[in-house]
Ligand SMILES: Cc1cc2nc3c(=O)[nH]c(=O)nc-3n(C[C@H](O)[C@H](O)[C@H](O)COP(=O)(O)O)c2cc1C
Ligand code: SF4
């Protein structure tokens with residue numbers, strides 16, 4: 001899979017972030033491992049330490065395996081004003097894990113995020129590449145059961 | 152009429168995915184007009200319009216255009232800052248999702264005026280829908296030869312590529328953004344030189360906000376002088392406001408500069424959702440000031456906002472009702488900056504960490520007079536010595552609450568949790 005992605009991008013160091021984003025998106029456990037870092041560095045002609053520095057700088061990237069679905073809970077003021085901590089509490093209860101953890105079946109990882117730019121639909125969360133807004137407890141339950149069913 | 156729909160006029164009338172809709176509504180006519188003009192005349196029109204940047208810093212648009220046009224280097228870039236990471240802002244997303252060709256037309260006009268060779272849209276990684284819409288929009292524009300080689304037979308070549316952010320607020324800062332497009336961690340550079348001189352890949356680079364570029368076609372259509380007649384003397388045109396928080400109708404509203412903040416909240420936003428009293432409002436986003444209810448007659452105007460020494464210009468209004476605790480809000484803001492600091496300079500890296508700890512003492516009602524003194528000193532040092540706007544503006548909310556809600560700080564000190 002990695003080789004196919006690498007083929008699609010010019011061998012230029014400025015495509016590093018695009019390559020990492022695309023690869024992590026396609027990979028089931030949503031992380032970038034040591035061997036892959038070596039391969040990406042070699043392909044783009046940059047040092048491994050440079051790839052590391054980019055991965056550790058940007059919030060989206062992980063060097064640890066995560067769940068199939070990454071749930072990001074917005075924690076900034078407009079969401080907080082419309083919700084308190086209900087969204088976080090509800091998701092932690094539904095999934096049985098705390099923010100920062102992955103469910104035992106590797107289906108979900110719960111994370112925090114800065115503002116998602118959907119404050120007009122606060123409270124908001126993002127799952128993989130989809131944002132959900134105007135959340136209520138019932139809506140969250142429906143969303144989670146949909147992901148449980150589909151994957 | 153409180154609203155003045157210029158940039159948002161077509162929204163809901165056109166299908167954003169249809170270039171034909173955009174063309175029927177007069178789209179790309181101003182690019183055609185620009186190509187028939189002297190390049191310098193385009194920049195002069197922008198100068199007459201008195202347009203100032205909409206990304207926060209309110210810098211006069213024509214100065215940057217002129218700066219690049221004068222450079223000798225022939226490789227030049229135009230970059231659209233679509234990183235929109237400041238909490239409480241979503242107007243750029245609104246523009247990109249609902250009228251994406253408008254911004255592209257603005258970028259091509261700017262590129263033509265400055266003889267730029269290549270364009271980038273730096274789009275925050277969270278904007279998945281905008282990403283699909285923009286990819287489609289760029290393809291459509293290419294098919295119609297508004298992008299690509301020999302645009303409309305003018306001999307001018309220009310194309311645009313999208314680059315994604317990866318969840319970092321500081322990458323909205325122009326030099327951090329440049330580093331990020333180059334595939335590096337988003338850590339800023341020392342200025343000068345400015346991006347217009349030594350920018351992306353070391354070449355002259357024009358960086359403007361989504362809303363700024365979206366204004367360019369309208370300025371050419373109306374003429375700079377007519378555009379300058381909208382709004383106030385110091386702030387011409389309209390402003391897209393992102394209204395959120397404890398408000399009945401949150402959303403994006405376009406108003407001429409000079410409108411009182413209170414009118415936006417009450418007449419457009421319908422006041423608070425349940426009729427509760429407004430306690431305070433944060434302007435601009437996490438890096439903006441928090442002002443009390445009695446100051447809401449303040450008008451939306453870059454110069455008024457400058458008093459707060461902050462980049463309030465992006466236009467967020469976050470409404471907080473009487474239930475909201477000042478320190479709970481400051482804690483969220485503190486956590487945001489602590490997480491988003493790039494770590495390059497000490498006042499911001501260490502300062503945000505310490506500031507958060509001090510604010511937490513106020514949340515827990517365990518703070519002393521010394522803590523208050525430390526907050527004040529630390530905030531001042533961060534504001535004065537941080538390398539980029541993130542660290543400089545991180546304490547803005549604290550400064551403003553120290554000024555307008557000082558009694559809350561004193562109350563905690565005098566009545567600690569036992
Ligand atoms: C920490 C930080 C974050 C910023 N984020 C953004 C952003 O998301 N979008 C934006 O247009 N400008 C942002 N800016 C301002 C840019 O540095 C720059 O001034 C702006 O893109 C210039 O465009 P304009 O003149 O059209 O406003 C940010 C600045 C700082 C210091
Ligand atoms: S002020 Fe903060 S974000 Fe800006 S360079 Fe310094 S550490 Fe980085």
Ligand code: FES
Nearest residue numbers: 074079115116119
């Ligand atoms: S604060 Fe949650 S989407 Fe903006």
